[in-house]
Amino acid sequence: MKTVFARTPSLKDCPTHYCPGCGHGIAHRLVAECIDELDIRERTIGIAPVGCAVLLYDYIDVDCIEVAHGRAPAVATGMKRTNPEKIIFSYQGDGDLASIGAAEILHAGHRGEQLTVIFINNAIFGMTGGQMAPTTTLGQVTATTPRGRTAAEQGYPLQVSEIMALLPGVIYVERTALDGAAGVRKTKKAIKHAFELQVEGAEGLALVEVLSPCPTYWRMPPAKATEWIKTEMTKVFPLGRLKG
Amino acid sequence: MTTNGFCEEVIIAGFGGQGIISAGKLLAQTAMKAGRQVTYMPSYGAEVRGGTANCMVVVANEPIANPVVTRPNSLIAMNKASLNKFGPRIKPGGLLVMNTSLIDTEPDLDKTIEVLAIPIDDLAAELGSPRSANMVAIGAYLQKKGHLTPDAAAQALPEVFAKRHHQTLPVNAKALHRGTEFAANGS
Amino acid sequence: MSQRVLMCGNEALAEAAILAGCDAYFGYPITPQNEITAYMSRRMPEEGRVFIQSESELAAISMVFGAAATGKRAMTSSSSPGVSLMQEGISYLAGAELPAVVVNVMRGGPGLGSIAPSQSDYFQATRGGGHGDYRTIVLGPSTVQELVDYMPLAFDLADQYQMTVLVLADGILGQMMEPILFEKRPGRELPPKDWALTGAKGREQNIVRSLWLAEGKLEEQNRKLQAKYDQIQKNEVLCEEYRLEGAEIVVVAYGIAARIVRSAVSRARQEGMPVGLIRPITLWPFPTEQISRAAEQFRLFLTVEMSSGQMVEDVRLAVAGKAPVLLHGRPGGGVPTVDEILDIIKELSVSVKR
Ligand code: SF4
Secondary structure, eight states, X not given: OOOSSOOOTTBOSSOOSSOTTOSHHHHHXXXXXXXXXXXXXXGEEEEEOSSGGGGGGGTXXXXXXXXXXXXXXXXXXXXXHHOTTSEEEEEEEXXXXXXXXXXXXXXXXXXXXXXXXXXXXXXXXXXXXXXXXXXXXXXXXXXXXXXXXXXXXXXXXXXXXXXXXXXXXXXXXXXXXXXXXXXXXXXXXXXXXXHHHHHHTOSSEEEEEEEOOOHHHHTSOHHHHHHHIIIXXXXXXXXXXXXX | OOSSSOEEEEEEEEETTSOHHHHHHHHHHHHHHTTXXXXXXXXXXXXXXXXXXXXEEEEESSOOSOOOOSSOSEEEEOSHHHHHHHGGGSOTTOEEEEETTTOOSOOOXXXXXXXEEEOHHHHHXXXXXXXXXXXXXXXXXXXXXXXXXXXHHHHXXXXXXXXXXXXXXXXXXXXXXXXXXXXXXXX | OOSXXXXXXXXXXXXXXXXXXXXXXXXXXXXXXXXXXXXXXXXXXXXXXXXXXXXXXXXXXXXXHHHHHTTOOEEEEEOHHHHHHHHHHHHHHHHHTOOEXXXXXXXXOSTTOOSSBOXXXXXXXXXXXXXXXXXXXXEOOOSHHHHHHHHXXXXXXXXXXXXXXXXEEEHHHHHOEEEEOOOOOOOOOOOOOTTSOSOOXXXXXXXXXXXXXXXXXXXHHHHHHHHXXXXXXHHOOOEEEESOTTOXXXXXXXXXXXXXXXXXXXXXXXXXXXXXXXXXXXEESOOHHHHHHXXXXXXXXEEEESSSSSHHXXXXXXXXXXXXXXXXXXXXXXXXXXXXXXXXXXXXXXXXXX
């Protein structure tokens, strides 16, 4: 008999600390499944961000490190260059990657580091209490944009993937969304491809931006949050393969 | 500076491009090969860009504590600014090697200081190698002080210059000897 | 290399790091230590090892963090303003208990300061430097040969205690050349790096972390760190004493300042003045015991440092009021001269006699 929802071995059998309807749990599962399907668990090192997913290692059963806010791509560089046979992935939120770690991701891409980057974009700072992220959309109300983000005051949402796709050292960029079953499938395909490239030794960085719901700080029920990704977020962050 | 025994503290000074740094390195390398203790300290960074360059070399028979030369026994002054800056610091009884190609004034120094006035740039130009002025200076200085021989310095040349400059070794050796000759004969 | 070679401090320490088995060097240019980065860019690839010029000092120390977490010997180097930027990473290295070697070729501050030699990062180096309750081992060599000799020690100490070892040099030491000998000495016996991230093959997942949220867990982790630091204070102090026999005045100085003081002390002795030198080699752990013992014996202490007075605080803590502790500090890139130190010693000798 075929079990439909078998837990992949690299995903630990424990409840997560994430809010109901949060995208992190799904993204973790997808990462774990890809690792198992590619049979790379025993040579994979994961890098946790500072943000809601800081306890990544409590859920994904591979060697893991927790690093300073935004520095994951630099840490990953140090690991991969000294251990070319290992598979290194970073898992970063929008505050981590697009704000404080903008320099590190840009330069890791610029150097063409052989890394897999999972970039979770939920347009907000979750862990610190719902403040504005660089990816917060215009009009979006957050703890630090109480009147809604305006271009004049806070600038436009930062389209990191578009920027990264411009760099010759970046070989694959795809933006997907956890906005339903189809979106989840596409996300998994993208994540898997980003790992495959590293496994094959392709020369350059692979980045998957995942639009992911944060019902808690979007202040909406999970179903509405998925809807908001479809109707609002994808307007600023269009889905699809940007490079590779 | 050592508690006793031989200790020679030299400042070599001029402007950037006069080969001050390689002159100092040559002296240090020669001293090391002769089994002496030696320290070499260059001016660095902004000063190098700003046009002045100097370095301090200490040669001794015993381990050298302090590499920073404030009162040199000898000064090799390649231009006027260097003479003005470091001349007054020469110890009584010390030596000044003064490049008269670029310094046209008489130095006003302690009477016990020996002055070797030598047209360093002109001598180098006569050899067809204006850039070897620094070697003329070292040759003259060594002839006066006698703690290392110009021949030993010539032998140390290959270790001071990068391989890509090794075609200049013969002319630099010649310049060393020209300086020595001038210091010995006054011409 | 069993022959004496003439090398500047920056290049010599870089070669010594390579001989000590440094697997990876990450750095960002800053004067007066650029020779280290340039030397490594040439030599590391020759040895089949890793060199990266990083985009910033933040990235450099983070790359060290990553390489160290996989069990490799990694280092970075910088000068004062750059080392300020590295404090984030150094704190994380302390929290995660990862070994690393950081070289600071100090220059004048605060701010952009100058590129002149200085010793004004003593507080930053010996107090931890970043956030949190932690220490780094700090070595303060005073000759190019010592730089060479202490690099392997720095890597060994880092591996043994799983922490950052800071080599605190300055612009003079980095730039000056001296004849040196590279001698292969046996290293320390080191514990296996079974914590390293190498892929969870045939074992449970390894995690390198510094976040401890469960109640009491971080306090427990901190106590563990402190117990380690206590061991280091007990076992790893290095300090040199020079001409203390019959002394009444003790000058305390480290690094390049100690060399200048040594010349002054040797001249003062020739002139019959009762003066000696204590030179801390490890700045943390500080030779508190040695100085405390000296305070029982000698009448007066003088600290000479190229700062407005930082190490003097440790000297005062060690002397604990048993004798006066004076300071001769040259901040902002000032370098003391033998003559000025000698003058002070002369004055003090007179007052001690009275
Ligand atoms: S705050 Fe948002 S991102 Fe964080 S766990 Fe909750 S839903 Fe997920």
